[in-house]
């Protein structure tokens with residue numbers, strides 16, 4: 701079932717290459733792990749060019765820093781080649797540092813909670829993972845994580861590239877929102893460093909509001925090197941959905 705998907709028709713009933721396909725969202729089982737790891741890994745790897753290249757235009761302070769560094773190097777060497785090489789050095793630096801930070805984060809997740817799901821998720825209230833399945837194939841995942849008594853976090857949303865824009869992301873998020881309502885959470889929050897349109901569109905469509913942005917974000921506990929601080933600079937977008945105000949959006 702390869703190829704670009706068409707638009708979502710209805711929840712649970714999707715269309716791809718002109719054929720109706722059905723998506724079931726269910727709780728994760730241990731045997732889903734290889735597919736879950738692959739989808740999570742591929743989704744994370746997409747963040748590298750997004751952060752390194754697309755993200756650049758959202759960070760004028762980084763552009764200013766690169767220009768200042770280029771100027772200093774020019775003054776030291778008095779060589780115009782420095783100015784000529786600067787854009788290539790900046791792009792390579794941003795790519796290498798985004799890759800290193802995102803790889804480290806992905807590795808930790810794959811070795812930690814993604815690998816050892818039972819320990820991290822299934823035994824603790826508020827922690828759960830769901831997968832979207834099409835014809836016995838896992839095509840997407842999402843996880844919940846309790847932050848405080850009334851607040852649930854949505855994380856690790858990722859959909860197989862061949863099943864994008866079919867409503868899989870919406871179906872996964874709705875499952876998590878149903879879970880949040882059943883367990884009487886008052887709100888669901890999430891954070892994303894994505895600059896590309898799909899993630900923001902997905903959350904806004906579900907009624908999430910952008911409630912804050914952290915500039916220069918690093919994941920908790922991450923010790924960034926000086927180079928990573930210079931070349932990896934992202935905005936962390938904080939979204940929140942108050943469940944009581946959005947009952948209709950969640951149910952329909």
Ligand SMILES: CC(C)(COP(=O)(O)OP(=O)(O)OC[C@H]1O[C@@H](n2cnc3c(N)ncnc32)[C@H](O)[C@@H]1OP(=O)(O)O)[C@@H](O)C(=O)NCCC(=O)NCCS
Nearest residue numbers: 743857858859864865866867868869870892898899901902
């Ligand atoms: C973000 C992601 C999960 C969306 O999954 P999806 O199954 O394609 O999303 P859906 O089909 O449910 O679409 C949800 C909304 O987003 C829109 N959307 C999805 N992909 C889009 C794209 N490439 N361009 C424009 N809009 C897009 C859909 O049109 C839909 O809005 P609409 O109903 O108003 O038309 C998926 O693109 C993905 O896995 N990306 C890589 C990992 C990632 O970025 N995860 C999020 C990290 S927080």
